[in-house]
Amino acid sequence: MELPQFSLEGKVAVVTGASRGIGEATAMLLAKVGADVVVISRDQDQLERVAHAIGEYGRRAVPIAAHLGRMDQLAPVIDRTVEELGRLDVLVNNAGTNFFAPAIDMDERGWDSIMNLDLKGLFFLSQAAARYMKDNGGGTIVNVSSLSGIDAQLNTGHYSIAKAGVIMATKVMALEWAAFGIRVNSVAPGTVDTRLLNAALEVLPADLAERTLEQMRNVTPMGRLGEPSEIADVILYLATPASSYVTGQTFAVDGGAALYAATNAVRLDV
Ligand SMILES: NC(=O)c1ccc[n+]([C@@H]2O[C@H](COP(=O)([O-])OP(=O)(O)OC[C@H]3O[C@@H](n4cnc5c(N)ncnc54)[C@H](OP(=O)(O)O)[C@@H]3O)[C@@H](O)[C@H]2O)c1
Numbered sequence: 618m619e620l621p622q623f624s625l626e627g628k629v630a631v632v633t634g635a636s637r638g639i640g641e642a643t644a645m646l647l648a649k650v651g652a653d654v655v656v657i658s659r660d661q662d663q664l665e666r667v668a669h670a671i672g673e674y675g676r677r678a679v680p681i682a683a684h685l686g687r688m689d690q691l692a693p694v695i696d697r698t699v700e701e702l703g704r705l706d707v708l709v710n711n712a713g714t715n716f717f718a719p720a721i722d723m724d725e726r727g728w729d730s731i732m733n734l735d736l737k738g739l740f741f742l743s744q745a746a747a748r749y750m751k752d753n754g755g756g757t758i759v760n761v762s763s764l765s766g767i768d769a770q771l772n773t774g775h776y777s778i779a780k781a782g783v784i785m786a787t788k789v790m791a792l793e794w795a796a797f798g799i800r801v802n803s804v805a806p807g808t809v810d811t812r813l814l815n816a817a818l819e820v821l822p823a824d825l826a827e828r829t830l831e832q833m834r835n836v837t838p839m840g841r842l843g844e845p846s847e848i849a850d851v852i853l854y855l856a857t858p859a860s861s862y863v864t865g866q867t868f869a870v871d872g873g874a875a876l877y878a879a880t881n882a883v884r885l886d887v
Contacts, residue, residue, distance in 0.1 A: 622859040626651035629702045630856065631694065633685055633742070634712030636663035638811035639761065642845035643709055643852050644678075645670060650853065653677040655698045658712060659684050677702060685712050685742060686733035692745040699749060707856045708746040710739040710783075711761040715817055720774040728775055735779035740786050743801070747794050755798020759855045760787050761848075762805045764871050773817075780805075784867045791865030800864040802855040807871025808833045809843040839872030 630647045634640035635656035644654050648671040656664050656671070656678060664680030671678035679701050683690040698705050713735045718727055743758050750756035765773060766780025784803060791801040808814060818826040834840055851870045854860050869875040 620859075622861070623853065623857050624651050625707065625857060628652045628706040629655070629698065629704045630707035630709065631655045631657065631698055631705060631746070632709045632711060633657045634761075635667055636660045638813060639806065639809060639845045639848045639852075640709070640711040641667050642849040643711060645674075646846070646849045646853050647707065647709075647856065648674045648676040648678065650857070651676070652707065653679075653702050655679045655681055655694070655702065657681050657683055657685065657694060685738040686730065687738075688741060691738060691742045694742065695745040695749055704753065705746060705749050706756045708743060708756070708758045709761070709852055709856065710742060710758065711852075712738070713761060713763075713813070715773055715776040715813060717772045717817055717820060718775065719772050723775055731775045731779050735776070736782040736786070739783060743786070743790055747790070747797065747799055750799050751794070751797040755800075757856050757860075758790065758799065758801040759852050760801070760803040761852075762787070762803045762867055764805050764807045764869060764874055767805055767867075767869065767875060787867060788865045795864055800855075800860070802860065802863060802865065803867040804848060804851050804855070805867050805869045805871065805875075806848050807837060807843055807869070807874040809845060809848060811845060814842075836877045837872040837874045838876060841872065843870065843872060 625647055630652040632640050632644040635644040636658035644656050648654050653676050654671055656667050659682055661682040668678035668680040681694055683694050760783050762783040763780040765777040766784050769777050787801050787803040848870050851868055
């Protein structure tokens, strides 16, 4: 069965945070439906591993090591994409980071590390991509927000604030850039089994980490964590013509957790 609306044949995609987790699953999936892919993170070795796997699908892949929390490293990524692969059709802003810290203890350095990558880097990379797409037939941008950007979570308030900003950035970009043929949407994952989650849990005492994980499952009606591929599938929908009349939206991909979160905040007592 052919489903051309889900194809990216002949298109070029940039996926940030593609060295592992949701970004790696997304880069692989976009390649599987025909895209050549630029994969970005800070870890050249891991990117080369992912690029090699994409090559096995017969697609071209370009690994670019960049720190996306640094302004001077953003526009060059878009320039290199066009130089090496000839065009840019899809940008997936997936790179992100998080750590546990109560708001009462937050310092400027921690705040800046989250905001610079999770929000500022995402905005200005999108702007650089949009400046190219505007003059070259449009494109699609998919941002990775979080359920934490919809409902406040204890002890990761900085992350919630940044991810809420991603949801608003999605709306602003969609509104202004629709005229340029650019659609912008976002996914808001619930709890997904990746290093980001496990690294955050590792700093907790083992019993508290286990209880926290248990609580995360308990507030998810489907009763389990998500897999990176389950987020990638929704990103694929938003990146392709399958969603051609959708823009400015945020899709919760969370096993139903958003249904629960508003009235039952998870307590993460660090
Ligand atoms: N896992 C969850 O439960 C969950 C829930 C909601 C939302 N999310 C969001 O999903 C996205 C992907 O996270 P994940 O769960 O897949 O985590 P992950 O496995 O830790 O992946 C994070 C990715 O971001 C990259 N990255 C981190 N800092 C970077 C920087 N300064 N510059 C460039 N790349 C950087 C990492 O690569 P390097 O370390 O190689 O640079 C890695 O490829 C994030 O935006 C996260 O906030 C995750």
